[in-house]
Amino acid sequence: MNSIQKKILVLVIAVLFIMAAIWISLTYYNQKMQNQYNDILERYLIMNEVTSESQQIVAALNNYLIDPTESNLKELKLNMAQIQRTKDEVSKFRNIDNDSALTNYENLIDSLVETTNQSVLARTGQQTEDYLSAFSEVSRISKYISEMTLTLIDTELKTYDRFYRSIIDSSGELRMLGIWLLLLITLLVLLLAHWFSKRITRPVNQLTEAAHELSLGRFDLKIEVDSNDDEISFLAKMFDKMRININNYLSEIKQKAQLEHELQESKLLLQESQLRSLQSQINPHFLYNTLDILSKKAYLEGSEETSDLLVSVAGLLRYNLQRLENSAALFEEVQVLKQYIDIQHARFTDRLHFHMEVDDSCLAMKIPRLTLQPIVENAVIYAIEPKENGGSIYFRVKDDADYVRIEIEDDGPGMTEEKVKEILQVNTKEARGHFTGIGINNVVKRLSLFYSCNDVFDIESKLGIGTKVILKIPKTRRMEGNEATPNRR
Structure with a gap:
């Protein structure tokens, strides 16, 4: 049997599959673009961190030269270690376009660290001219790093300019593709829904007309519907069997009604006979009243045992005559x-x-x-x-x-x-x-x-x-x- 539910289920699954495929594709593409955006933003943030950390080294070195304490030295070393880790992160961004610039950038960071160490050693040896000269060199290198960071960021912006434009163009095309696909799927679903509804409503209307004929008492018309071998076709066959059974039941009911009428007349005659039979019976209240009189008479005559027995019989009879x-x-x-x-x-x-x-x-x-x-x-x-x-x-x-x-x-x-x-x-x-x-x-x-x-x-x-x-x-x-x-x- 071709189930209507099965047909509708196939339609729904097909539509859902198409929509799921489109959604997965769009999601994948969007995620890919988002990851690329994140990579570019991460480059910019890490390069800015290098500039900020170089300035922190200059400030920490200045604090140490003014007050050469263990805590100031420790803070300075922490800043130098942090800029080395950031340099390693910057190295991951190397490509053919920025290889030379990135190498110079890394050398500047190494020079900053090396010069800072020289200034610390000179301050430890009380070589005033040397550590002041080294400090000036550190400040100069920090400025170079800031300028170099801006240069690298500008280079990155130029490198990815075409990428940005292609992403924008692709996003527009993807949006239009999604709109057209949505319209196409909507049209397809409407057409299929209309076709399914016609396939269902036509035989249902035929069944409705047949039910109307049955309500008018026309049980001799055969019920036929234009439908495939599905639930509606099965329902029509069962409906036709029900029509045949009702027609047969009506015939049986007419026969039984006639028999019931004859039986009712016989019951009325029987009830009349039973009533006359009851009228001829002894009144039970008269019977137990008579037993009471006999018990008193037996007691007066000295037959106490017979009197008690008659009292018991009368009492039992009286109790039994009450409503059960x-x-x-x-x-x-x-x-x-x-x-x-x-x-x-x-x-x-x-x-x-x-x-x-x-x-x-x-x-x-x-x-x-x-x-x-x-x-x-x-x-x-x-x-x-x-x-x-x-x-x-x-x-x-x-x-x-x-x-x-x-x-x-x-x-x-x-x-x-x-x-x-x-x-x-x-x-x-x-x-x-x-x-x-x-x-x-x-x-x-x-x-x-x-x-x-x-x-x-x-x-x-x-x-x-x-x-x-x-x-x-x-x-x-x-x-x-x-x-x-x-x-x-």
């Missing part, structure tokens, strides 16, 4: 659990051994309604009912730092790891409880939604040993202010 969406305090759940166990004790007598350990400081915690009783009921169904000798159920509530730990343990047959995973993943349909019709899956799902986390419910089980259900109730809700749990199904 509301939360309840752990205290309420424990009380309902006790009523349920009283009922089961009447059923299983000595076969059921129930042990309860509750930390009273945890009873104010809020949990979803009907959480504990379905779990204990599940333990009764699978751990107590099948065994002839019954079994034991242990119920514990503990304060465990950041959460309240609730354990419901039995000594039943246990479960396999696969069964435990199915329950925790809420992807199985296990048997529901006898009393409430609520199964473990329902409890797991409501706890996860109520606390907005999946680590509240856990199961530890081994075959032949028993099962332990562990609830870790957070002391701080992750979704504050939400006291509702999902509707039971």
Whole structure:
């Protein structure tokens, strides 16, 4: 596929390469001219330094002759050493044009140093006429050096005059060349950009017209664009496939709409049948009110155990009839659990051994309604009912730092790891409880939604040993202010 991005990238790289080549050439030429300028300026500066240092030697010699101290002598020697180093720098400027003049210049510097040494020796030997004569010679040579410096600089200016002119001419030509190249590159980029834009905008306009036709509901027109095998061509093909798919979906939607209409009529008939069925059922409030009357009657007749049992059944029924969406305090759940166990004790007598350990400081915690009783009921169904000798159920509530730990343990047959995973993943349909019709899956799902986390419910089980259900109730809700749990199904 010829990518548009690849074409544009090639164009940009070509333009950048040309501009980079031009920039490098200009930079190299400018740097070369700058280096030549620096060399010439360095010549002038070093020659001026020779003049300045010769004058410093004259001044230092005068100071020594007037006051021949060690410090004045030391300063004089430093000046002579410095002018010797500068002379070595001047020697590097030698060429065919200035060879003779530069040789005389170096001889003058040597004479200046030699005469200065003679004057120092004469002053040390107290030869007044000799060191004064030498001093006069040093002053004269210093003047010659100054004049010779001007002569050399003038010679250099004449030598490089043509060079300066050629540099100026070349700079002008280079500037004009840069301007023409800039104009040429600009024109080339504009032409290529126009060509690229036409190659892109023409098929895009065709796609736009096709989209407009689709918006009007004309899904029978085939989409074709005038483009090479690039992204726009691929987009047009995909757009045409989308048109075909939409056309097919519309046909399917019309068929499904007709089926949905027929199904809705069937649902209305079914709801009407269910309503009539519900109207024929016993009012549950009438049922637990009747249980209250029977419990009082049994108590008056001296059947206290039967009265307590009826009270427990009525209380449990009343609690179950409350809205499942509301939360309840752990205290309420424990009380309902006790009523349920009283009922089961009447059923299983000595076969059921129930042990309860509750930390009273945890009873104010809020949990979803009907959480504990379905779990204990599940333990009764699978751990107590099948065994002839019954079994034991242990119920514990503990304060465990950041959460309240609730354990419901039995000594039943246990479960396999696969069964435990199915329950925790809420992807199985296990048997529901006898009393409430609520199964473990329902409890797991409501706890996860109520606390907005999946680590509240856990199961530890081994075959032949028993099962332990562990609830870790957070002391701080992750979704504050939400006291509702999902509707039971």
